[in-house]
Amino acid sequence: MTNAAQPSFEILEHTADVGFRARGASVAELFEHAAEAFLSIAAERRHAEARATFDVTVDGDDLPALLVNFLEELLYLFDTGRFVPVRVQVEEVTGSSLRARLSGEPRDPARHPWRLIVKAATYHGLEVGEHEGRWHARVFLDV
Amino acid sequence: MTLASRLQRIDAYRWRLPRDAAAGMRTDVIVFASKAIIDHIAKDQSLEQAVNVSTLPGIVGPSLAMPDMHQGYGFPIGGVAATDRDEGVVSPGGVGFDINCGVRLVRSSLTRVDVQPRLRDLVNQVFRDVPCGTGGAGFVKVGPNDLDHLLRDGARWMVRHGYGEARDAEFAEAGGALAEADPGVVSDRAKERGRTQVGTLGSGNHFLEIQFVERIEDVVAARQFGLFEGQVVVLIHSGSRGFGHQVCTDYLREMGGAMARHGISVPDRQLACVPVRSREGQRYLEAMRAAANFAWANRQGITHFLRQSFAKVFGRDTGLDVIYDVCHNIAKEETHTVGGRARRVLVHRKGATRAFPAGHPEIPAAYRDVGQPVFIPGSMGTASWVLAGEPGAMAETFGTTCHGAGRMMSRTAAKRGRDVKSVLRDLEAAGIVARSETRDGILEEIPDAYKDVDEVIGVVHGAGLARKVARLRPMGVIKG
Numbered sequence: 048m049t050n051a052a053q054p055s056f057e058i059l060e061h062t063a064d065v066g067f068r069a070r071g072a073s074v075a076e077l078f079e080h081a082a083e084a085f086l087s088i089a090a091e092r093r094h095a096e097a098r099a100t101f102d103v104t105v106d107g108d109d110l111p112a113l114l115v116n117f118l119e120e121l122l123y124l125f126d127t128g129r130f131v132p133v134r135v136q137v138e139e140v141t142g143s144s145l146r147a148r149l150s151g152e153p154r155d156p157a158r159h160p161w162r163l164i165v166k167a168a169t170y171h172g173l174e175v176g177e178h179e180g181r182w183h184a185r186v187f188l189d190v
Numbered sequence: 191m192t193l194a195s196r197l198q199r200i201d202a203y204r205w206r207l208p209r210d211a212a213a214g215m216r217t218d219v220i221v222f223a224s225k226a227i228i229d230h231i232a233k234d235q236s237l238e239q240a241v242n243v244s245t246l247p248g249i250v251g252p253s254l255a256m257p258d259m260h261q262g263y264g265f266p267i268g269g270v271a272a273t274d275r276d277e278g279v280v281s282p283g284g285v286g287f288d289i290n291c292g293v294r295l296v297r298s299s300l301t302r303v304d305v306q307p308r309l310r311d312l313v314n315q316v317f318r319d320v321p322c323g324t325g326g327a328g329f330v331k332v333g334p335n336d337l338d339h340l341l342r343d344g345a346r347w348m349v350r351h352g353y354g355e356a357r358d359a360e361f362a363e364a365g366g367a368l369a370e371a372d373p374g375v376v377s378d379r380a381k382e383r384g385r386t387q388v389g390t391l392g393s394g395n396h397f398l399e400i401q402f403v404e405r406i407e408d409v410v411a412a413r414q415f416g417l418f419e420g421q422v423v424v425l426i427h428s429g430s431r432g433f434g435h436q437v438c439t440d441y442l443r444e445m446g447g448a449m450a451r452h453g454i455s456v457p458d459r460q461l462a463c464v465p466v467r468s469r470e471g472q473r474y475l476e477a478m479r480a481a482a483n484f485a486w487a488n489r490q491g492i493t494h495f496l497r498q499s500f501a502k503v504f505g506r507d508t509g510l511d512v513i514y515d516v517c518h519n520i521a522k523e524e525t526h527t528v529g530g531r532a533r534r535v536l537v538h539r540k541g542a543t544r545a546f547p548a549g550h551p552e553i554p555a556a557y558r559d560v561g562q563p564v565f566i567p568g569s570m571g572t573a574s575w576v577l578a579g580e581p582g583a584m585a586e587t588f589g590t591t592c593h594g595a596g597r598m599m600s601r602t603a604a605k606r607g608r609d610v611k612s613v614l615r616d617l618e619a620a621g622i623v624a625r626s627e628t629r630d631g632i633l634e635e636i637p638d639a640y641k642d643v644d645e646v647i648g649v650v651h652g653a654g655l656a657r658k659v660a661r662l663r664p665m666g667v668i669k670g
Contacts, residue, residue: 060600108446111459119439126432127382160325163630164393164670166287166435170442170459171263189263189287190394190601 056084059185065163066172066187074110075137077175077182078117078145082135085118088188089165090125094158097133097150106144110175113145114184118168121149125161128154165190193241194232197221203653207241214245214457220252222587222653224645227257230598236266242457243271248278248466250528250535254587256542257649258596258641262286264460267541268596272588273466275523275534279454280471281463282445282478284538285521287438289478290485291396291429292517293543293565293593294362295576296493297415298500299509300422302402305665310623312400312503313666317625319495320398322670323390323431324627330389330491337385338373344483345515348490353389358490361554362515363544366486368522371479377440380477384433384484389491391428393631393670395594398492399425399567400666401574407658411560411578415513417660424510425574425662426492427567429519430485437481441474466536475521482520489515513576514554514563518543518593526588537588545579545591545656553579564656568595568643570624570635570669571617574662575647582654591656595643601634608633617667624667631669 059066067084071077086092105120107113124130132149139146166189174185196211200220205228207219219240223231231237236259243265244253250272259268264283273279305312321328330353332340340347345359345366359366373381391398403421406412417423430437445462448470449455454463464470493512500508521538528535546553546562553562561578568574572595583589610629613636617624626632650656 058602060602065601112443112446116443123379123383123436127379156324156326160627161323161393162628164324166394167439169263173459187263 055080058088064187064190066185068183068185071182074140074182077184078114078137078140079135081114081118081184081186082121085121085168086132089122089161089163090131091160091162092131092133095131095133095151098152101130101149101151102146103149104144104146108143110142111170111173113143114175114186115168115170115173117145118186122165122168125154128156130154131159163190193237197228203649207237209244212241215241217244217249218252219244219255221255221259222649222655223257224649227641227645227649230641231259234261236261239264239266240269242461243269245457246271246273246279246281246463247454248274250274250278250533251588256592257646258541258592258594260596260598262540264458265538265540268592269540270542270587270590271538272526272535273538275466275536278466278536279463280466280474280521280536281461281538282438282441282474283461284540285438285478286519286540287435288429288519289434289437290482290517291519292485292489292515293567294426294489294493294515295513295565296424296426296496296510297417297513298422298424301420302422302665305400305422308503309666312499313623313625313668315499315503316398316496317668319499320492320668321390322393322627323387324393324670327386328389328491329495332385332388334385337381340487341373341376341480341483342371343367344486345490348487348494353494354490358493358512361512362486363517366490366515367483368479370476371483372476373480375473375477376437376480380433380436380440383436384431387431387433388488389495390431390488391492391668391670392431393628395635396428396670397570398668399664401425401662401664403660404573404663405661407660408578411659414557414560415563415576415659416511417576423662424496425565425567426489428489428492430481431488433484434481437477441477444470445474478521482517485517486515516543516564524588526584535588537590539590541593542590543593544589545577545583546589547579547581547584564591566592566594566643566647569637569640570667571620571622571664572637573643575643575658576660576662577647577650577656578659580654580657583656587655591650592646595640595646597639598641599639604636604639605630605633608636622664622667624669626669628670635669
């Protein structure tokens with residue numbers, strides 16, 4: 048469970064761009080909160096509804112690469128109009144692969160515009176780690 | 191000891207960080223900056239990033255930084271590095287996610303007085319005709335079989351298909367298309383993202399501004415560029431959109447795995463690189479050129495719809511001609527004289543603009559006597575500059591100058607305590623009409639978020655990298 052005193056994510060500052068710090072009780076929850084942070088920055092989801100599901104699998108050499116690749120997957124799905132997630136559920140995550148189920152709908156760009164066009168999730172200042180049983184990550188986005 | 195404390199002042203415009211300032215440096219870092227600017231630069235991680243660049247295998251000459259330098263990803267924004275064609279590396283981080291992000295300046299036969307009474311109509315019309323791409327596709331129709339041709343021929347493909355005039359492509363860096371682009375090494379994902387985005391501005395710091403020539407500083411060059419005082423011009427700042435972003439992402443991933451095979455390690459994962467001559471290096475460069483060509487096609491599409499907007503509002507030909515089109519995120523193979531001999535190098539320009547001097551064969555014949563035109567957008571609502579390349583750039587910076595004012599305030603800080611209505615009111619009080627698809631588009635790009643563009647220009651002019659030709663002031667702003 049997320050500690051009520053500690054939000055699941057917060058937005059960070061970077062001179063040219065934007066970032067976030069996310070937390071979770073497990074790697075899976077951390078990745079869910081990171082996805083939520085990313086989508087809250089990038090996507091206008093006021094008019095999006097959870098009427099369909101979309102399964103994604105992602106791999107990466109290590110946890111930081113896995114997180115970058117996961118966010119890149121969400122970015123790709125949104126940019127091409129394939130899907131706008133309302134909810135993200137990470138069903139399985141290992142050190143090098145991840146399976147998630149997205150609930151949402153195909154993106155209609157007029158109703159689900161970009162809030163801020165994100166170019167990429169970057170490795171700059173990227174952190175993924177565990178401290179006293181809680182997981183945290185820091186990610187900067189190039190916008 | 192901090193890196194900033196190791197900076198040695200060379201003269202009024204140059205600073206050196208010697209190669210013994212940090213472990214692993216293969217060469218000095220040279221920063222072009224005034225005292226006021228260097229104090230800003232020292233506040234973020236950009237010096238550390240310029241030091242990281244100096245560790246790249248095969249770097250030729252110093253790791254260079256322009257006065258608009260600020261913290262980026264891997265390379266600092268405003269960073270320049272040449273690597274040996276045969277012994278050096280290529281780094282996608284030295285180009286950036288927005289491959290061939292660049293600036294095109296279009297002149298008109300109209301004056302400020304002609305446009306002022308119709309300004310609001312004009313801004314609204316351009317806002318309709320040139321989408322930012324946040325909420326839909328661009329108006330350029332590119333079929334699935336067309337895209338590969340567009341990726342090879344860039345702006346020329348657009349002109350052939352009715353989006354512009356023949357001279358438009360001639361007056362672009364590289365003629366609006368780099369040779370040796372290979373759509374075959376570009377992922378399906380990049381193509382899927384790119385196909386519907388030709389002719390869209392993008393968001394962030396991308397914009398289209400209707401401006402007027404406030405002041406001419408170099409009468410001869412201004413005449414060659416077709417500029418006169420009071421004239422209305424249009425500055426287009428955009429790049430390769432989702433296509434280029436995906437190409438960079440794909441190859442960063444590929445290189446991350448390939449580096450170990452080539453025995454290369456770098457201090458920052460975002461600086462991933464491989465030998466220029468390696469298969470991965472060549473594939474990246476072929477894909478990067480395809481993305482560069484996509485960006486030129488994109489700016490050409492925007493130009494086409496811009497002409498339609500002017501025609502609709504003024505009901506006549508308003509003489510919209512492309513002055514030139516420069517890229518400021520690119521890696522190009524060029525010949526430069528280093529230590530008295532000609533060497534083939536790969537020049538990475540990350541937020542830096544090519545600035546070839548008079549006489550260079552790659553400049554259009556019409557400008558060859560005065561030097562290559564360079565366009566430096568300032569922040570929204572302030573000023574932009576037209577410069578011309580100078581011999582000093584060839585001597586010191588691999589033919590390169592700055593690219594912008596340089597951000598110094600985060601987007602979050604820019605929004606704090608400000609509301610969009612008051613920003614728009616301030617702009618209107620200064621005679622500027624602004625439209626944005628998003629509220630944040632205006633707030634995040636407030637003038638206070640940037641360094642003073644005149645201070646930046648003063649450095650490159652004073653250092654002899656590029657000289658002042660004309661100062662431009664905005665009238666209308668269209669943003670993502």
